[in-house]
Amino acid sequence: MQNEILLEMKNIRKEFPGVVAVNDVSMDIRKGEVHIIIGENGAGKSTLVKMMAGLYKIDGGVMLLEGQEYKPANVLDAQRQGVNIIHQELSMMQNRTVAQNVFVGREPVMGPLRMVDNKKMNRQCRELLEGLGIDIKPTTMVKDLSIAQQQMVEVAKAISTENKLLIMDEPTSSLTQKEIDNLFRITRQLKSQGTSIIYISHRMQELMEIGDRITVMRDGCYVGTRDADDIEMSELITMMVGRTIENVYNRTYNEPGKEMLRTEKLTGLRFRNVDIHVCQGEIVGFAGLVGAGRTELVKAIFGFDQAEGGKVFLEGKEINLSNHSCNRAIQKGMAMISENRKTEGLFINMSIKDNIVQACMFDKFPNGIVKNDVIKETAEQGVKELKVATTSIEKKVFNLSGGNQQKVVIAKWLATNSKLFIFDEPTRGIDVGAKSEIYGIMNDLAKNGAAVIMISSDLLELLGLADRVYVMKDGEISGEVSHEENVFTQEYILSLGIEGGKAVEHKSPSAAESGPKDCQKGGNHAAG
Amino acid sequence: MTNAKFRNLFMKYSRLLVMILLVVFFAAATKTFWGPDNWGNVSNIVLQQAPFTILLAICMTLVIVLKGFDLSIGSAVALISCVAGMVLNKTYNPWLAILAALILGAVIGIANGILVAYVEVPTFIVTFSMQWILRGIAMVLLGGKQIYDFGPTFRNIFTSSRYTFLILMAVIAILMALLLSKTVFGREVYATGTNQDAARMSGIRVKRVYIMAFLINGLIIAFTSVLYIANLGTAEPIIGENFPMTAIAATLVGGTAVSGGSGKVSNAVIGSLIMLVLTNGMIHLGVPSEWQQVMIGAIIVLSVVAERGMQKISVETV
Numbered sequence: 001m002q003n004e005i006l007l008e009m010k011n012i013r014k015e016f017p018g019v020v021a022v023n024d025v026s027m028d029i030r031k032g033e034v035h036i037i038i039g040e041n042g043a044g045k046s047t048l049v050k051m052m053a054g055l056y057k058i059d060g061g062v063m064l065l066e067g068q069e070y071k072p073a074n075v076l077d078a079q080r081q082g083v084n085i086i087h088q089e090l091s092m093m094q095n096r097t098v099a100q101n102v103f104v105g106r107e108p109v110m111g112p113l114r115m116v117d118n119k120k121m122n123r124q125c126r127e128l129l130e131g132l133g134i135d136i137k138p139t140t141m142v143k144d145l146s147i148a149q150q151q152m153v154e155v156a157k158a159i160s161t162e163n164k165l166l167i168m169d170e171p172t173s174s175l176t177q178k179e180i181d182n183l184f185r186i187t188r189q190l191k192s193q194g195t196s197i198i199y200i201s202h203r204m205q206e207l208m209e210i211g212d213r214i215t216v217m218r219d220g221c222y223v224g225t226r227d228a229d230d231i232e233m234s235e236l237i238t239m240m241v242g243r244t245i246e247n248v249y250n251r252t253y254n255e256p257g258k259e260m261l262r263t264e265k266l267t268g269l270r271f272r273n274v275d276i277h278v279c280q281g282e283i284v285g286f287a288g289l290v291g292a293g294r295t296e297l298v299k300a301i302f303g304f305d306q307a308e309g310g311k312v313f314l315e316g317k318e319i320n321l322s323n324h325s326c327n328r329a330i331q332k333g334m335a336m337i338s339e340n341r342k343t344e345g346l347f348i349n350m351s352i353k354d355n356i357v358q359a360c361m362f363d364k365f366p367n368g369i370v371k372n373d374v375i376k377e378t379a380e381q382g383v384k385e386l387k388v389a390t391t392s393i394e395k396k397v398f399n400l401s402g403g404n405q406q407k408v409v410i411a412k413w414l415a416t417n418s419k420l421f422i423f424d425e426p427t428r429g430i431d432v433g434a435k436s437e438i439y440g441i442m443n444d445l446a447k448n449g450a451a452v453i454m455i456s457s458d459l460l461e462l463l464g465l466a467d468r469v470y471v472m473k474d475g476e477i478s479g480e481v482s483h484e485e486n487v488f489t490q491e492y493i494l495s496l497g498i499e500g501g502k503a504v505e506h507k508s509p510s511a512a513e514s515g516p517k518d519c520q521k522g523g524n525h526a527a528g
Numbered sequence: 529m530t531n532a533k534f535r536n537l538f539m540k541y542s543r544l545l546v547m548i549l550l551v552v553f554f555a556a557a558t559k560t561f562w563g564p565d566n567w568g569n570v571s572n573i574v575l576q577q578a579p580f581t582i583l584l585a586i587c588m589t590l591v592i593v594l595k596g597f598d599l600s601i602g603s604a605v606a607l608i609s610c611v612a613g614m615v616l617n618k619t620y621n622p623w624l625a626i627l628a629a630l631i632l633g634a635v636i637g638i639a640n641g642i643l644v645a646y647v648e649v650p651t652f653i654v655t656f657s658m659q660w661i662l663r664g665i666a667m668v669l670l671g672g673k674q675i676y677d678f679g680p681t682f683r684n685i686f687t688s689s690r691y692t693f694l695i696l697m698a699v700i701a702i703l704m705a706l707l708l709s710k711t712v713f714g715r716e717v718y719a720t721g722t723n724q725d726a727a728r729m730s731g732i733r734v735k736r737v738y739i740m741a742f743l744i745n746g747l748i749i750a751f752t753s754v755l756y757i758a759n760l761g762t763a764e765p766i767i768g769e770n771f772p773m774t775a776i777a778a779t780l781v782g783g784t785a786v787s788g789g790s791g792k793v794s795n796a797v798i799g800s801l802i803m804l805v806l807t808n809g810m811i812h813l814g815v816p817s818e819w820q821q822v823m824i825g826a827i828i829v830l831s832v833v834a835e836r837g838m839q840k841i842s843v844e845t846v
């Protein structure tokens with residue numbers, strides 16, 4: 001039974017505007033196995049399983065379910081054929097009960113009017129939850145559950161139907177150890193009943209414990225599949241990283257100047273006790289997995305979110321965190337290029353001109369009266385400086401490509417007198433040409449004495465640009481690496497982000513070989 | 529002229545065109561709407577009705593640009609009118625009454641603003657509740673009574689010239705238009721209405737914007753209330769029940785989108801005029817009052833659909 005194939009994928013391809021998310025992936029899932037898919041952020045794992053679950057249509061290739069061509073029209077169709085997914089993001093109806101969520105769309109009915117049989121539904125739900133060892137009442141409102149409990153209800157919901165294949169997309173990201181143990185027990189139970197399980201996770205220990213086989217993906221491509229029993233952690237990390245640095249960064253390192261930003265024991269939503277410092281002329285990178293707390297940290301520094309404790313110093317002066325705001329942060333010289341370009345960075349329905357002047361108008365018009373020629377001049381200068389490809393500054397920004405939109409955001413901040421620039425995932429969803437231009441801007445900013453913070457999930461980008469990289473894991477700083485150190489490598493940083501640096505630190509010989517000079521010259525080109 | 533340019537020009541003045549067509553239609557279809565014999569009718573619309581509808585529509589526009597609604601304007605007019613009327617009745621001092629009205633308007637506006645900005649209650653709920661509260665207070669103050677005796681000077685200030693209402697309205701409209709288009713605050717209003725998160729991240733003090741907007745709103749309503757009792761000659765707690773709906777109708781018909789971030793004073797003016805021409809025209813045409821309501825509802829839906837259609841076209845051409 002172990003080697004019988006349930007789902008076969010042949011040359012699967014998926015494109016989004018401007019990006020190939022999954023490129024020519026062929027793999028198979030066996031009956032009754034726990035199959036782990038790992039890879040860096042943006043490697044295409046989620047996209048791949050979403051195609052299996054009917055959330056996305058495939059753009060190329062075929063899928064075979066038990067030998068038959070499998071083309072799910074939507075999620076329901078996939079469920080009918082026995083493929084079910086538990087989402088990374090929760091999709092529960094908050095104002096309904098647990099039982100109502102679990103049985104939505106297939107409530108037990110009674111009588112000729114087919115009224116919902118609440119009693120029966122709640123009883124079935126209780127049996128289900130008890131069988132899974134989950135201690136939640138069926139009549140509890142979902143909004144009253146913790147995130148972890150909601151996650152377990154999602155699991156219960158998914159396995160309350162007959163599944164041939166159950167996909168779990170990072171199910172453990174918000175679970176406590178006890179719940180993870182419970183989830184693993186359920187997983188083994190399902191496996192013994194012959195259900196195949198696909199498991200996407202960043203937590204390496206989990207993989208070893210629960211997985212039968214492990215598939216590695218990188219940049220939308222299939223890298224390889226290994227049996228979980230005979231693979232080393234270090235080999236997996238090497239498979240995940242794969243590439244080497246391309247020479248697009250052209251970073252000119254400067255002698256760091258005066259201290260610009262320092263935090264002491266800064267604590268807030270999803271981050272704790274963070275001590276960092278950033279100097280003039282430096283680009284300081286932040287590595288870590290999605291959800292490690294990097295974005296929350298910089299949003300608190302910028303005053304968008306409230307910090308709960310600790311101190312922040314800008315140019316040696318303490319910032320009063322109790323009445324900190326974006327407005328004050330900007331007045332003190334901070335700029336923030338948000339990771340959510342369309343919802344936080346831009347006014348998507350407004351013109352390029354109106355976007356660019358939005359943050360500098362307080363400075364430029366201190367008496368509150370707007371001068372149209374100054375606005376026009378500022379916008380035109382920004383468009384010219386950043387080479388935004390557009391015919392007119394009156395064009396609405398939703399008509400621009402991702403790269404040009406990002407340039408508009410950056411132009412908005414260059415029009416202010418900022419000294420500290422925070423770039424959160426500045427190159428996500430942007431074509432290669434615009435990427436290298438943005439690298440150039442960041443380098444120039446540092447060269448001209450600004451301090452730059454850069455959050456990125458692209459390790460190569462961090463290695464190519466940053467003076468130093470802080471690594472965050474589960475809301476804490478798990479390490480700091482300078483570009484002058486031997487361990488300024490993808491392998492080491494990834495291991496800090498995943499394992500807190502314990503597992504791989506001494507196991508990675510390749511880390512010791514590549515010296516700091518490599519990062520600056522960056523002679524090697526991509527292998528994968 | 530290129531096709532796209534023509535289209536943009538057409539879209540810009542489409543509502544003015546609609547209004548002119550309506551006037552021409554009613555003038556042709558009835559003998560009483562337009563013409564040398566009926567100037568009294570026309571001047572009644574322009575001098576007595578338009579100033580009030582337009583002022584209320586301007587208040588509503590400011591809030592709708594911020595992606596909200598203000599359902600309390602009718603009750604606010606009622607309460608402020610009553611309080612101003614009581615002050616007049618006691619003191620016969622028009623300036624004291626105007627001052628009292630403005631202070632009360634500011635208090636109501638700030639209360640609305642604080643509830644929206646700091647307590648984070650949606651504008652719809654805040655102003656819906658405020659509607660009951662304000663009218664209730666007016667009822668408590670006056671019971672079922674009316675106030676007639678405003679003293680000798682008050683009404684003369686506003687009614688000695690028949691153009692006073694129109695001129696005062698024009699002054700406020702121009703000030704508001706300048707505020708929205710030529711000041712940093714105006715830009716903050718549009719930015720906040722378009723995208724509150726992006727506005728905050730650009731350094732705009734969103735809470736302050738809401739409070740300021742509702743404060744301005746309250747002051748204009750206070751001023752409108754004073755004009756209203758000067759015109760009417762009485763103050764009583766039941767006035768203005770249909771004001772919010774009229775103002776929303778005029779604002780939407782004028783082309784301001786409920787999705788926020790767009791809409792100008794000129795939209796409010798033209799929307800108010802369309803509504804006035806339509807309601808008066810239908811009376812002259814002899815349309816039964818039940819069908820007048822059906823028509824008004826249909827016109828509002830039609831204009832919102834047309835606005836969306838035009839936005840689509842403009843997306844394609846830019």
